[in-house]
Amino acid sequence: MTTTDPADRVLARASLAEGDPTGWFDRLYTAAARGEAEVPWSRGKPNAELAAWVPPGAGRRALVVGSALGDDAELLAAHGWAVTAFDVAPTAVEAARKRFPESTVDYVVADLLDPPAPWRQAFDLVVEIMNIQAMPRDYRARALTSLAGFLAPGGTAIVCEVAEESIDAATWQSPPWPFSRAEIESVAQDGVRLVSLETIRDGARHWATFTR
Template sequence: MLGSNVPDLDVERRRALIVEKGGDRAYWAGEPLHTDSGAGRAVKTGPVGSGAVAKVAIMTTPEPADRVLARASLAEGDPTGWFDRLYTAAARGEAEVPWTRGRPHPDLAAWARPGEGRRALVVGSALGDDSELLSAHGWAVTGFDVAPTAVAAARDRFPRSTVDYVVADLLNPPSAWHRAFDLVVEIMNIQAMPRDFRPAALTSLASFLAPGGTAIVSEVAEENQDMANWQSPPWPFSRSEVESVAQDGVRLVGLDTVRDGARYWATFTR
């Protein structure tokens, strides 16, 4: 069985090899593989078998699981499917989700305003920390994630929460969300998509904002990164990409850099 002879490695060295059901081949960063279970490693080329069950094997590799999974998913033309695979592996203790902190994002916590019952939407709600922060400030919060495993985990973490945690896809959102939210929060999610997919994602983002509402967008700032040596994901944003949220009646209020210039923090209104 895949991974049966892989040692229990220190958590800081754990990385995932994903063998996906859905064909007769497995993929490592988009390349066909078969596994050498005796050595606990992957070898390029070779069939796995169409009946293979999706399995995560722990192995030592210089790359984090999110990068490996993202490349495999993108090779299949799926820009978001790897999120649930990563959360599933993390739930088994076999990988780490790099953006989970166990607490609200500090920049959002510093910004937080009273909601007074107004509607808020958290994009990529993950394990629920940002959604719960806004709920505690009086917002009627919907937190959505494309990963069902993440949504289930958030519900389990906060069983008495008033937040509506739902599974949804930013690239194909519910029509009922059109101009429905007084606050829209997007912090470091769309940057996990390559640029080809971003225009559609940013159009969806702008569409959620109600007249008079506020949208917050924060992403890694390309202009202050060493892009020649950058390893993705995430794929940092250019300033013009952030500004492009201003569409269909949405306008930019302010665009700053935070974290010593490492990230953009932008606000919009309609």
């Protein structure tokens, strides 16, 4: 560690050293709310590929995993989806509610590693962008099982993670822990099947769709 390490790296290292894969997220959002840190993934706008892809929801149910400050959730709501959005960090959920006080989105504190049972096969659209990769690999199988479980019959899941094939493993510093193509494909379990898999942003990220 160096004195120039940004707050997210310092907090992540401390959390992971305690065997806590997710505690640092809330600490980071709390520090950011005080103006003492930056949340590196905060763009203030929705994911560009999701915005280009999103079809009309017509009242169907969508679930946004790792909803952060709510931009992707609000995008889906604006396209007519009935959105539930969850994050493990209570401060992020609170901040999203405050940012969008008139929102129809149901913002919830929940953990992908132990999600509410009623969410099983309950969503016509499931959006997972850059969250599972933010937890150490030991948690990946459990997270992917939860993710596949959310998808209702006939629904669509979007999964986007950093592509392991695009990084220089010798110099890469986690988090995030990138995904190989085979790991992305492993969302296809428990009756879920792969529909499409491509790379975006010059090969830097996998972008996959699944259905059940």
